[in-house]
Amino acid sequence: MKCPYCDVLLQSHRELRVHVGSSHREKVDAFMEEYFGGRWIEVDFISLMLRRSLGAVTEESCVECGGCDVECPVSAAQEGFKPYNVPVQVSEGGIRGLLRSGAIWACTSCFACGEGCRAAMPPYEVIETLQNLSARIGYHFPDECKSSDKSILRSGFIQRPGALKSVELTRLTSEGLELPQVPSPPDLPRFKEALRRLSELRVPL
Amino acid sequence: MMYAFYPGCLSQVEQFSCLSSTREVLTKLGVRLQTMDGSSCCGYPTYRLSSPVTWSYLTARNLALAERLGLDVLTSCNDCYLSFRKVTRAMEDDPRLRETVNDALKLEGLEYRARAETYHVVEVLHDKIGVKGISEAVVKPFKNLRLATQPGCHLFRPGDLPTPDESEPHKLDDLVRALGAETFDYPHKLDCCGSMMYAPDPKASLRVVGKKLESVKEAGFDGLVTICPHCFRMLDTMQGSVDNALGNGGVRVPVFHYAQLLGLAMGLSPARLGLQFNSSPVRGLVDRM
Numbered sequence: 252m253k254c255p256y257c258d259v260l261l262q263s264h265r266e267l268r269v270h271v272g273s274s275h276r277e278k279v280d281a282f283m284e285e286y287f288g289g290r291w292i293e294v295d296f297i298s299l300m301l302r303r304s305l306g307a308v309t310e311e312s313c314v315e316c317g318g319c320d321v322e323c324p325v326s327a328a329q330e331g332f333k334p335y336n337v338p339v340q341v342s343e344g345g346i347r348g349l350l351r352s353g354a355i356w357a358c359t360s361c362f363a364c365g366e367g368c369r370a371a372m373p374p375y376e377v378i379e380t381l382q383n384l385s386a387r388i389g390y391h392f393p394d395e396c397k398s399s400d401k402s403i404l405r406s407g408f409i410q411r412p413g414a415l416k417s418v419e420l421t422r423l424t425s426e427g428l429e430l431p432q433v434p435s436p437p438d439l440p441r442f443k444e445a446l447r448r449l450s451e452l453r454v455p456l
Numbered sequence: 457m458m459y460a461f462y463p464g465c466l467s468q469v470e471q472f473s474c475l476s477s478t479r480e481v482l483t484k485l486g487v488r489l490q491t492m493d494g495s496s497c498c499g500y501p502t503y504r505l506s507s508p509v510t511w512s513y514l515t516a517r518n519l520a521l522a523e524r525l526g527l528d529v530l531t532s533c534n535d536c537y538l539s540f541r542k543v544t545r546a547m548e549d550d551p552r553l554r555e556t557v558n559d560a561l562k563l564e565g566l567e568y569r570a571r572a573e574t575y576h577v578v579e580v581l582h583d584k585i586g587v588k589g590i591s592e593a594v595v596k597p598f599k600n601l602r603l604a605t606q607p608g609c610h611l612f613r614p615g616d617l618p619t620p621d622e623s624e625p626h627k628l629d630d631l632v633r634a635l636g637a638e639t640f641d642y643p644h645k646l647d648c649c650g651s652m653m654y655a656p657d658p659k660a661s662l663r664v665v666g667k668k669l670e671s672v673k674e675a676g677f678d679g680l681v682t683i684c685p686h687c688f689r690m691l692d693t694m695q696g697s698v699d700n701a702l703g704n705g706g707v708r709v710p711v712f713h714y715a716q717l718l719g720l721a722m723g724l725s726p727a728r729l730g731l732q733f734n735s736s737p738v739r740g741l742v743d744r745m
Contacts, residue, residue: 324647328663356656359664360501361609361648366623375614386505395655396502403503403514407496409465428476428730433468434495438564442496445560449510452556 255282269389276391279351297384298346304380308372313338318367319374325357332357334364334374341377350390355381404446407435457584459575460522461489464533465497467685471693473730474685477715478532478577480728484719485585485593489530492521500539501652513557515543520561522572532577534610534684540574541617576620577715578611578683582627590634594721597636598745603717604677605629605639606668606691608684609648628683631714635721644671649682649690662701665690669698669707679710679741681717688713692736711736720745 252261256275261267271282301308319334320326326333332354340349349355358378365373386392399409436442467475482489499514519540522529531537547554547570558568581590605628612625621627625646632639650664668691672680682688692711699706711734719729726732726742 324644324650324664324667325653325660327667328650329657329660353656357653357660359609359648359650359652359661361652362613362615363609363646363648365614382505383508387507392506393656396505399502400506403497403499408469409497409502410469428472428728430468430472430475430479431491434491434493436496436564437494441563445513445563446510449513449556449560450507452507452509 265389269392272389272391273394273397276351297350297381297388297390300384300388301341301346301377301380304384305372305376308338308341308377310342312342312370312372312377313374314370315339316369318369319364320367322363322367324361324363325359329357334358334378337374337381338370338372338377341381346381349381350385353391355385356391356393358382404443407439407442408433457486457580458488458490458527459530459580460492460525460527460572462492462495462498462518462522462529462531462533462536464531464536464685466689467532471685471689473716473733474532474688474713475730477713477719477729480724481715481718481722482577482580484722484724485581485589487530487580487585490525490527492518492525495521498536498539500535500542504539509553509556511539512543512546512553513560515539516547516557516568517561517564517566519544519570519572519574520566520568523569524566528573528575530575530577530580532683532685534576534608535686537574537576537620538610538617541619544570544574545617576611578607578627578631579620581631581714581718587630587634590631590718593718594635595723596721596745598717598721599636601637601679601741601745602677603632603637603639603712604642604672604675604680605632605645606649606680606682606684606687607646608682608687609646611684612646628681628714632681632717635717637717640675642671642675642677644668649684649687651686651690654690654694658697659701661690662694662698665694666698666702666707669695669709672709673707677709679712679738681712681714683714685713692734695736708737710734710738710741712738 252267254270256278261270272279313335315335323334355378362375364375402410463475495518498518499511503511561567607625607628612619612621612623615623629639644667647668650661654661716729716731731742
């Protein structure tokens with residue numbers, strides 16, 4: 252099937268949703284309206300799964316003490332990002348806004364917010380779960396992450412060894428330092444089969 | 457002392473100086489490193505997001521390879537360490553996950569039996585060889601050198617998992633002092649390097665780096681040392697991009713991987729330690745050393 256906004260060919264509805272979510276984010280509302288009758292299937296599903304994974308995110312999940320904000324390096328570097336906003340917005344039923352704002356992808360997974368948190372549910376737990384659900388349901392998954400996954404599937408690694416530019420602009424590959432050859436799975440077809448089989452599993456593992 | 461050595465993707469495909477210097481110093485200190493033939497990425501962080509069961513498989517597969525060698529795993533990457541610990545815990549807690557992963561591992565004739573322990577390089581240097589052992593290996597101690605440390609988040613977080621260092625990390629500091637250099641705390645020491653957010657938001661990530669470098673400079677350090685390849689990439693390789701992205705007047709701080717400094721103090725050649733690959737201005741300090 253064809254993407255209605257750029258004519259790219261996609262294999263399935265899921266791929267189409269992922270593509271629109273990633274490449275035409277400004278069109279997501281219109282797209283969902285037209286193709287899914289305005290029902291936010293993904294968002295409803297994500298809300299349900301979040302509840303199953305973490306339990307109910309309620310007003311008590313965050314006391315808005317600001318302890319996480321003090322610890323968070325992103326808060327200091329990105330205007331408008333406040334880790335406590337994530338559990339607060341979820342408890343207020345604002346998952347759709349959160350997913351669309353991209354706020355969950357600003358997290359560096361440093362876990363520092365957990366050190367400042369006085370409630371039972373540190374922001375990173377809610378953020379990690381939302382990132383995971385967003386990616387798995389095909390709502391949004393950053394392109395760089397997608398290409399890492401693809402590369403691991405192809406070769407076992409996030410990328411093949413390249414050449415790092417030195418200050419003298421000479422190019423020296425890893426062999427120049429007599430490093431061992433980068434290993435790779437010896438039976439790539441079976442390795443790939445295992446990855447595919449597991450990636451397609453539709454169980455909450 | 458022998459380990460199945462698992463450097464992780466980044467230092468094998470890009471940050472060669474981290475790998476080269478770590479191999480050089482560990483070997484000289486008598487640690488035997490067995491290359492893990494057939495290993496792959498641990499799957500963290502991307503498969504953790506897209507398919508947690510596939511991430512568990514990738515990490516468990518590497519642990520299974522170490523088990524087959526009859527060795528514990530030694531990793532030099534903070535993120536791989538976290539991945540090994542998280543998956544080990546998840547497999548303990550969820551027998552169904554372990555069964556599913558083991559079913560997939562059978563395709564390659566492997567089995568995860570939870571027999572291989574995971575260690576970080578900092579644990580081997582600090583706890584196994586010991587600070588005294590490191591001091592004894594030093595032939596050219598550093599004098600009048602003040603170095604800031606960047607332990608890297610996953611060396612001491614999250615608090616609910618075993619980590620290589622304590623919640624108030626001190627091991628890298630102890631190891632720096634063992635070389636004769638001076639180190640002390642500074643305001644942004646425990647902050648993240650911003651590595652994980654580089655892909656979705658490079659500018660914000662570079663602001664995180666910029667803040668740390670400024671903090672190091674203001675505290676009066678001569679340079680910065682880290683033991684994580686992800687931190688090294690952000691603080692050293694990306695340092696030039698911080699100026700371009702933020703126009704902050706060009707804060708420049710020499711950045712080293714700890715193994716590079718240890719190697720220099722042990723009298724090893726700068727080229728074998730990959731110092732020609734550092735993008736930050738290290739030359740002046742190396743000459744002084």
